[in-house]
Amino acid sequence: MNNKQVRLSLLSHAGGAGKTTLAVNIGYELAQRGYSTLIIDLDCNCSLIEFCGVAPTPENIELVFNPKFNGNYPTQAIFGTDKLQIIPGSTQMSEVMNSLVGKKRREYYLQKLISTFPLVHDFVIFDCRAGLDLLSDNAIAASTHLLIPLNMGVKIMTGGQLITSILETIADLELNPAPEIMGIVPNKTGKAAYHRQFLQELPEICDALQVKLYQDIPLWQHLENSGVEARPLKQARPGDKICQNFSLLADDLERARNGQ
């Protein structure tokens, strides 16, 4: 067995696509399977702590990007299990990234940090800010895998354009090995005719982009409620059928970790 650390970036073109929702629910599923999993909030909206019921704290990602960082990651266990931890986000992340702008190899800052101070976890999930910027470049450069939730409220071509931009970023950064694009997760699908049409067109679009298309996640009130209650869906409603969507994603991540 290979057992390499899998580091996953959640990327989306638009806000509200479901990155944090996926991070929390996939993270919980992996932790339930016994894997130590760390979710790192790279978004200055800091919404991860809200999904986890954690109070804002100065012990957050800003410390990691501090030039004096000593490898003591500010992790916190969540949902009553040590297997699942987070590093909370910081509202000051834009300023932190601005301080990198003049630096050489600024896109590789996070990658370098992690290689200097290795994380002990089996899985690391980067909950990114919407769009592509210096911070998402850092996340991409530090990742082994990328996953793209696609809000069905946004035209599908936007998702296609995002993948094209990600592929360009990977090429520009000359990442070797390049992170693997796990696939697209259509999210918040409903009964509207244009949603059905997008869903019908998606397989062909994903084929052309050579990325996997995951089972869509419908607009699901129980999922939204679980976020508001600061619980993963599986903890709030263990038998909920949407837990299966997260389980299938965790299966692929588990396979990636085991080198299959």
Ligand SMILES: Nc1ncnc2c1ncn2[C@@H]1O[C@H](COP(=O)(O)OP(=O)(O)OP(=O)(O)O)[C@@H](O)[C@H]1O
């Ligand atoms: N399938 C779904 N059904 C219902 N509500 C959902 C679903 N997916 C996500 N949500 C809700 O939509 C909102 C946005 O989701 P989330 O915060 O995960 O997106 P995001 O991509 O992280 O957004 P941002 O870029 O703003 O951080 C949240 O309130 C979440 O609970």
Ligand SMILES: [Mg+2]
């Ligand atoms: Mg988010």
